[in-house]
Each structure stands twice: as structure tokens, then as C-alpha cells.
Amino acid sequence: MLPVDLARLIRAAWVLAREGVINALPLPEPRPFAVSAALIMAKAIRRRGTASRAERLSIAFSRLGPSYVKLGQFLATRPDVVGAALAADLAELQDAMPDFGLTGARMVIGESFGLDADRLFPELGAPIAAASIAQVHKAAVTDRDGRRRDVAVKVLRPGIDRRIASDLAGFYLAARLIEALAPRVRRLRPVAVVDTLARSLTLEMDLRLEASALSEMAQNTAEDADFRVPTVDWRRTSRSVLTMEWIDGIKLSDVAAIRAAGHDLPKLAATLLQSFLRHALRDGFFHADMHQGNLFVDSAGRIVAVDFGIVGRLGPRERRFLAEILHGFITRNYRRVAEVHFEAGYVPPEQELETFAQALRAVGEPLHGVPASEIAMSRLLNQLFETTELFAMQTRPELILLQKTMVVVEGVARSLDPDLDMWKVSEPVVSAWITRNLGPIGRIETAVSAVGDLIALAPRLPRLFDAIETIAIRTEAVDESRRRRRTVALPLWVGALSLAVIAASSLGWL
Numbered sequence: 001m002l003p004v005d006l007a008r009l010i011r012a013a014w015v016l017a018r019e020g021v022i023n024a025l026p027l028p029e030p031r032p033f034a035v036s037a038a039l040i041m042a043k044a045i046r047r048r049g050t051a052s053r054a055e056r057l058s059i060a061f062s063r064l065g066p067s068y069v070k071l072g073q074f075l076a077t078r079p080d081v082v083g084a085a086l087a088a089d090l091a092e093l094q095d096a097m098p099d100f101g102l103t104g105a106r107m108v109i110g111e112s113f114g115l116d117a118d119r120l121f122p123e124l125g126a127p128i129a130a131a132s133i134a135q136v137h138k139a140a141v142t143d144r145d146g147r148r149r150d151v152a153v154k155v156l157r158p159g160i161d162r163r164i165a166s167d168l169a170g171f172y173l174a175a176r177l178i179e180a181l182a183p184r185v186r187r188l189r190p191v192a193v194v195d196t197l198a199r200s201l202t203l204e205m206d207l208r209l210e211a212s213a214l215s216e217m218a219q220n221t222a223e224d225a226d227f228r229v230p231t232v233d234w235r236r237t238s239r240s241v242l243t244m245e246w247i248d249g250i251k252l253s254d255v256a257a258i259r260a261a262g263h264d265l266p267k268l269a270a271t272l273l274q275s276f277l278r279h280a281l282r283d284g285f286f287h288a289d290m291h292q293g294n295l296f297v298d299s300a301g302r303i304v305a306v307d308f309g310i311v312g313r314l315g316p317r318e319r320r321f322l323a324e325i326l327h328g329f330i331t332r333n334y335r336r337v338a339e340v341h342f343e344a345g346y347v348p349p350e351q352e353l354e355t356f357a358q359a360l361r362a363v364g365e366p367l368h369g370v371p372a373s374e375i376a377m378s379r380l381l382n383q384l385f386e387t388t389e390l391f392a393m394q395t396r397p398e399l400i401l402l403q404k405t406m407v408v409v410e411g412v413a414r415s416l417d418p419d420l421d422m423w424k425v426s427e428p429v430v431s432a433w434i435t436r437n438l439g440p441i442g443r444i445e446t447a448v449s450a451v452g453d454l455i456a457l458a459p460r461l462p463r464l465f466d467a468i469e470t471i472a473i474r475t476e477a478v479d480e481s482r483r484r485r486r487t488v489a490l491p492l493w494v495g496a497l498s499l500a501v502i503a504a505s506s507l508g509w510l
Contacts (some may be wrong), residue, residue: 066132
């Protein structure tokens with residue numbers, strides 16, 4: 001498959017060069033001759049026109065197809081890789097593709113359930129939105145009790161799994177070539193970045209997993225008064241089809257309509273940010289694609305999130321590190337932030353703690369004492385990337401989705417409230433988590449959990465001790481065998497050496 005993957009990469013390079021994207025890349029100086037020559041060739045074939053770089057990026061990635069649109073959106077979260085300016089342009093990429101029609105959707109539904117689509121969805125409307133992976137329809141269904149209700153039906157694009165698989169093979173080839181030819185960027189772990197993208201795309205292509213994510217989020221947020229998700233119709237859900245509750249609400253992108261409906265915009269902005277932090281810290285499970293098109297406000301003023309194709313998870317360890325890092329910046333305890341980075345293994349142990357804390361102060365201090373409207377999470381993360389590069393900090397793939405979502409959530413929240421104070425809004429959630437999990441109650445629960453683990457281990461202790469004893473006996477036997485071999489070998493070596501000395505003396509060598 002290598003020649004095929006290489007051919008696809010060459011085609012992608014042609015399209016990117018044709019649209020002027022390659023010449024816009026932030027390549028380091030000095031440049032090798034081959035890179036400079038490639039840039040000259042790319043400039044020669046570039047399409048002439050007055051389109052902005054963001055427009056050229058959108059045209060190029062759309063021409064290359066769904067995988068490249070996802071790749072572009074993904075790279076928008078990595079200003080450390082593509083630079084802040086290019087990341088901002090990539091962030092404007094819209095995941096909008098031509099739909100594949102009502103007939104195509106009926107075919108996918110029929111093949112997925114082995115039934116005629118009309119039996120499941122007697123009233124299936126035309127596509128109302130189409131993205132790179134799937135398209136959405138509004139439909140009406142009748143339950144067994146005769147009740148009619150509106151639903152949203154998400155249908156996977158035909159053949160999308162084969163297209164994604166072939167494009168990912170090309171991405172992996174490109175990542176390996178970058179790691180082999182550009183040692184300076186190995187710390188960014190290009191192959192690991194593609195791994196993360198691949199996992200995300202694989203999950204998106206099984207709509208049962210999205211349904212499961214919706215169900216899990218619904219369970220986690222059941223007691224939240226200001227956030228909810230649609231319910232899943234499992235009877236009408238399969239790998240290629242997801243059916244869920246139809247949401248009657250206003251998209252968060254329509255600020256004028258939200259204001260006209262009488263909703264409190266600053267309150268909605270704070271709710272959005274706090275909900276995201278609560279999900280990440282409290283649950284370790286968060287919606288990782290919280291752009292304006294996936295968020296609504298209902299008549300009760302609650303935020304409703306849809307499209308759970310991309311979700312993120314944080315383990316207990318990562319959640320503690322995240323909370324302590326945010327809390328350290330909020331309270332200006334930069335030494336603690338530095339210590340957490342070292343404890344997490346984010347910064348190599350040979351670096352100096354005090355020097356790293358000093359660098360973090362240079363990042364955090366400019367964000368205090370300035371108008372809230374001037375504080376940007378995207379700027380904070382970009383500065384952190386620059387700082388950590390100085391200290392040889394490697395990219396953490398498990399945090400990529402978190403970083404991306406924090407930037408996106410901040411952007412949506414600021415569209416509702418330009419004066420949003422990120423620190424002030426974040427502080428109650430972060431402090432509550434710190435108090436609850438790292439205070440006395442949290443320590444007691446940790447101790448109880450440890451005791452429970454020991455109790456669970458108790459029935460296996462006899463077998464464990466037997467295994468240890470067996471290993472000890474075998475080790476002792478090996479040691480005894482080695483001692484015997486040394487005892488026998490020593491006289492042989494002495495004898496051989498004596499014969500060698502005698503022979504050398506007889507020949508007059510000594």
C-alpha cells in the first residue's frame with residue numbers, strides 16, 4: 001500500500017500548493033535546500049486570486065475530502081505545530097459537505113436495519129445538515145402506544161469508512177516521514193497526534209458509540225439544572241443510524257434570537273464554561289466538539305448539547321493535574337503549577353523546578369489585573385506551548401482534545417459575553433473540586449478505596465505467595481548451579497593457565 005499512500009500524499013501536496021496553502025506554512029529558518037526548492041515550485045503553481053488564507057484553506061481541505069477537513073480542524077487546536085495565525089485560520093474551517101440526498105439516506109437505513117426505511121420512519125424529511133461523516137434529517141415516528149413524536153435522524157455517509165481508512169494511511173506515512181526527516185519536531189510526536197485523530201474518527205464512524213456517549217452524559221448530568229442532552233431512541237439506532245430526541249431550541253450562534261427570547265447572555269456564557277469544567281473534572285468525560293452549531297438553549301434557559309461524535313476522557317490522575325494547574329494559575333501559585341508539571345512527568349526531571357516556575361509566572365502574571373475581555377484561554381495555551389518547548393516538554397496526546405475544547409468553549413462563551421472573566425467563572429468549579437477531592441473527605445475516600453483494593457486482593461494472596469516462593473526456589477537453584485559451574489571451572493582455568501606458562505617457558509618466550 002506504500003505506493004498508493006505516497007500517490008495520495010502527492011495529490012494532497014498538489015492541491016495544497018495549488019491553493020497557496022504550502023507557502024503559508026510557518027516553516028523554520030534556516031531551510032534546507034530541498035524545502036526552499038519545494039516552496040519555489042509551490043509558488044509557481046499557486047492559483048492566482050485575492051482569496052484570504054482562511055478561504056484558501058477551506059477550499060483546499062474541502063477538495064481533499066472529509067478526512068482532511070477533520071485534519072484541518074484538528075490542527076486548529078495545535079498552534080504549537082502550525083503557529084497561532086495559521087491555527088486561527090484553520091479554526092474557521094466548517095465541517096459542511098454536500099448532502100447525499102434522501103434516497104441515499106433511505107438506502108443506508110434499509111441496509112442497516114434490514115427493513116424498508118418507511119417502516120421505521122414514516123415521515124422522513126430531506127437532509128437539513130450535512131457534514132463530512134454524516135447528515136441529519138428531521139423525522140416523525142409513532143411509538144407502540146400510538147404517540148407521535150419528532151426525532152432527529154443522523155445517517156452515516158455511504159462508503160465513508162473506506163475513505164477514512166485510506167486517508168489515515170497517508171497521514172501515518174506523512175507523520176513517519178516528518179519524524180524521520182525533521183528531528184526538531186519529534187517532541188510534538190506527529191505519529192501520536194495521528195493516533196489521536198484516528199481514534200476520534202473511528203469512534204465517529206460507529207453511531208452506536210455516539211449514542212452510548214449521549215446516554216453516559218445524560219446519566220452524568222441528570223442532576224444538573226442548566227445542562228442536558230437529547231435522549232436516544234435505541235430501537236432506531238444502529239452502527240450507521242442514530243435516532244434521538246428532536247431539540248426545539250435556539251442555536252448559540254444566533255445571539256440576536258437568544259437575546260430577543262429574553263435569555264441572560266452572561267449567565268449562559270458562565271453556564272457553558274462551568275458545565276465543561278464540571279464534566280472534565282467531576283466526570284472525567286466531556287463533549288469535545290462544543291462549537292456553536294452543536295449547542296442550543298431551550299425555552300427553560302438550559303444549554304442542550306448535540307453531536308457527541310467526539311468525546312474526551314480524563315483519568316483521576318489527569319483530572320487532579322488539570323485542577324491543580326488551573327487552581328495554581330487562578331491563585332497565582334506558580335511554584336505549585338510547576339511542581340504539578342514535574343509530578344505528572346510533563347517536564348523532564350533534569351529541568352530546574354525554580355526556573356520553570358519563573359517561566360510560568362511570565363505566562364500567568366500578564367493575565368491578572370487586566371480587563372476580562374483581554375484574557376484569552378487560547379493565548380494562555382499558546383504561551384504555555386512556547387514555554388514548555390523551552391523545557392523540552394513532550395506533547396501529551398491525552399490532553400489534545402481537552403486543550404482544543406477549552407479554546408472552543410471560550411470562544412463560544414465570549415460570543416455571548418465579551419466581558420467574560422475566565423478566572424472568576426472557573427474558580428468556583430475548580431475550588432469545589434479541589435476541596436472535595438484533595439481535602440480531608442477526598443483523602444478519607446482514597447484511603448477507603450485503598451483498603452477496598454487490599455480486601456479484594458486478599459483471596460489471591462495465597463496464590464501470589466506460592467508464585468513468589470516458586471520464583472525464589474528457582475532463583476536459588478540457578479544461583480547454586482552457577483556456583484557449581486564456577487567451582488568446577490576455576491581449577492580448569494588455573495590448569496590451562498599453568499600449561500600455557502610451561503609451554504611458553506619451554507619455547508623461550510618467558
